[in-house]
Amino acid sequence: MESPKGVLASLWNFICFLPIFSGLLILGTIKGIIFCPLICLIMTIGNSAIILGLWPAHGAWTYYCIVRAKRLGPVLKLVICICVLPLLLILWPAVGILASIIGGAAYGFLSPIFATFDAAGEGKTNKLLHCFYDGTRGTIEGSLTTVRDFGDVCYHSYFSYMDDLRQKGPPDVDYYDIRLLYLPAAVIAGVLGSIIDLPLISLIAICKGPYMLLKGWHRLFQDLIGREGPFSETICVPFAGLAILLWPLAVVGAVLCSMAASIFLGSYAGVVVYQESSIWFGLCYIVASLSIYDEYSNDVLGMPEGSIMPRPHFRKKNVLSRTSSLASSFSRPNSFLNAPSRTVSLKHTMVELKPLELLDRLFKEMQRQGEIMVSEGLITLQDVVDAKSDNGSQVISIGLPAYCLLQMLLRSAKANSVGLLFADNVTEITSTNRPEDTIFDWFLHPLLIIRDQIKAANLSEAEEYCFSKFVLLFGDPVRLKNSNIGSPPESDRKRAELDALARRLQGITKSISRYPTFRRRFGCLVKSLSDDLAKKNGSYSRSSNNEPKTILRSKSAFGRMFGQKSSMNKTSNDKEPQQVVRDHVGIL
Template sequence: MEPPTGVLASLLQFFRFLPYFIGLLLLGTIKGVLFFPLVCLLMTVGNSALILGLWPAHLCWTYYCVIRAKQVGPVLKLVLCPLIFVVLILWPVVGIVSSIVGGAAYGFLSPVFATFDAVGEGKEDEFYHCVYDGTWSTIQGCFTVIRDFKDVCFHSYFSIMDDLRDRGPPDAKYYEIRILHLPGAIVAGVLGLLIDVPVISILALFKSPFMLFKGWHRLLHDMIGREGPFLETICVPFAGLAILLWPLAVVGAVMGSMVSSVFLGAFAGVVAYQESSLMMGLHYIVAALSLYDEYSNDVLDMPEGSCFPRPSYRKKEASLQTQSRTPSFSKPNSFQKMPSQNGSLRRPMVDLKPIELLDGLFKECHRHGEVLVSEGIISVKDIEDAKSGKENQGVFSIGLPAYCILQMLIQSAKANSLGLLLSDNTEITSTNRPKDTFFDWFLNPLLVMKEQIKAENLSPALEDYLGKSVLLNGDPERLRSCCTVNAPEDEVKRAELEALARRLRGITKSISRYPTFRRRFETLTRSLLENMATKSGRDRSRNGSGSAARTRSSIVRFLSDRSFKRSKSESNSDIELHNPIEKDVEIQ
């Protein structure tokens, strides 16, 4: 649908759209008012039960892991123990309050957005979807949030704490605190809180009217001219909703500035401790005000600069600035030759989200997992151990995702991609990457590893060895049994490949702590086991081998576990499928 041209046509389109928008808004608001108490109650009860139920375990296990941590020195442990107790005391309060606010916001806004979304998807019965969408799906989404929160509190938390307890200190040195510099750091942190928090809060309140009216001016201008978010017809309802909810966005921005000012001010203590100078901490207090003022001016399109001075708060900054002014500048190797852009320009440039990338990773895990299971590299025991949490080597839970990521890195290196090239030829670059800071923690190390793989110029045999080493966690016995090539004779080459494999598995282990990872992992496990059961059934019908029957029987017993039961609609077919196998096992 082309946007209207001319002022009269734009006004006519606006007046025609206005009652339609108001009707959808009223319908969505009614559904939100009806459902948000129930969703808020469910999310509050579910999350609160998890928080309070696991709090004693979190308390004991946190102190146990901190005391046993090899990377932390004794003095630092004494300092951390009271701080950890304060955090653990505040955690139930913050978690329960956040669950109440988050449940209320999700329960109200989800039906509203689903009502608008039902109009622009080309559905056959739009009236039915306008009424139904956002009702049962909101309840399901609430249970999904509770499930993911449980995985974070149980799986992700204990995984992080186990790493803290078991990981050895780097270079045989542990982290220790310098007691002599603690008083200066505490003074700088307190002064930062007393100065930065009120000043930044006043600045945020002073600039909030500018943000409110500039945002309304921009949105109304786009609405009349059918530009920006109003250009596409499917986005018009959401853009109109943004006009009404813009004051809430301004309030949220002001509150976010106030909360961030606490961390900005307290960071002065960190600067004073790192630089071993109270004066540098005081410099940072003033510089933080200038940084916030300049950043907010850029966001609001206000005049550049700041009325606050910006002193240097790092001792190395002056020397680095001096070096940058010298005429003899030596370019690093990464700037000597720009990578080719021919392949990148042909890739589809789309905006990506971390959830979509995680879904793509599990699709690749399913595809590669079927191949590796059929080849016997991944066994049923590996999958059973991963499901029960007894997988010591992590072949299935960590090795398989790491193996899929490695294949993506190898493909990106061979294609001379500027970013990461996915299996569907979608390229992740700095322009279309997800804007989440959490994603940058994984993207930047993966880009470095891609360049390392490109520099290694691995042969197909070494690629196979590296892939199996990543998958099997360097287990020499399993590597000899399944790998077609032995380890490189060159010790330096072998050490580089082993370090690359360990680093990739470490990154994958960090990705496994993502809130939705565990739920998708169990779906992958169930799907692979069902496919294995189906294929072994076909093999059993062809040759009638007893080994296939025993394999299928073990899979059937695994699928009958409580956490992997299917729905009732599939139970009849399951019973018909299981009975012949059980009889064969009894005969054997």
């Protein structure tokens, strides 16, 4: 939408929009008032049942994983089990139920308002009908979906995270324990830092409050007149207009949040004392924390950079700049450091992507590749049966999405893409259209690194085919050994590199599988693959689910396949303690 030119045109456009805005706001508010109690009741009852039902299993399994964790020392385990876990287990039901009540009420009230304004947006047909209908049934279905996803996170994702904690990590992973000798000095420094930083940081925040108020109003009114920023989209107009009226409250809230944050910022001095084993560095940090907050607030408010306050070094080594750059690259990779301009050229259409849209594309590609693999016999009946079970199938749940991600990386490397190229060879994730989500960067940045490594490896077609099938069957060593996946790389170094890349892809895929919506979508995928197998092979017996299976494990799959020495141990058919806990819970 082009912004109207001229003050009079902008004013007339704003006056004409007021009646429409008021009508949509009133209609959406009425729907929100009607559906708010129902949605709040659904989410509160559903989430509360999940929290209370799984609370004994969560408590028992958490204690078991903490005690068996190889990366935690005995003193740290004792402190966690005696001091931390009981408090968390007591607070979790209360906090979870309270959050469900507040979240349900907010979702039930705001979702109909959002849907009403979205129904009146550009490109919509039959707007009058959708203004009344949108936000009714969709809000109810959304609340039920939220409860379902919350249950998947509590039942599947949580146990998966705890399994990672319990299992032994790689040799280069740090070992954590508590040094009791430095605890008293750390506690004293933390308390002293909070006492000093609270009044001083509060004073800085109060002094910068008026500047934040005036600059925020100036920016909002400027966007209002030109229909830019939050006022460019119809669905955002009511909340952007409300932001103008409530901006003073936002400023007060920012000041109060700064006061609260100063307590934690000052208490970090205890961490510095503990890490550096020096009370002097803790005192230096208390002084430097004021400069750190001053510089950060200047950056947020667009004020001149730097600070007039002293900033002494509080580390034995000069790791401050390295830590800052590391944190910056972790939250926003190097390819994303240059943020896109606020005003995008209208000559070039930019397709903005959302995290859920990216997940939809991934599952569509998994659906397409899964149908091909079913026809080729790579995905078998046993894989589908295992995918429906509690343990899941490594080939479908991890191998198939990792295979699809690998095809995207290969496609991007061949096309010399600056981002990641989807299967349509048109849509691309770049620094300008990526979802503005820090969690999304945790997955995107490693994938970009793997893409560059694949490009540098310069794989042949035979090596690409071998590597793709290896990633698919990585979780089933028996089938990987017996399958004809093509000629391996001749170089031992390239074999090791591809083995490491496969493990990284498996790890990234496992992390993605813990997303709240993944489990629900994965169930639909397994059902579709089951239907395809039924059409191919006819009806099948369910008795195969009870057949014993032999699982072989090896240190290096590439080494085992191509003649390197490896060790394979047959595992027992006994159930893992996690499976015993889940059997007692009895929820799927």
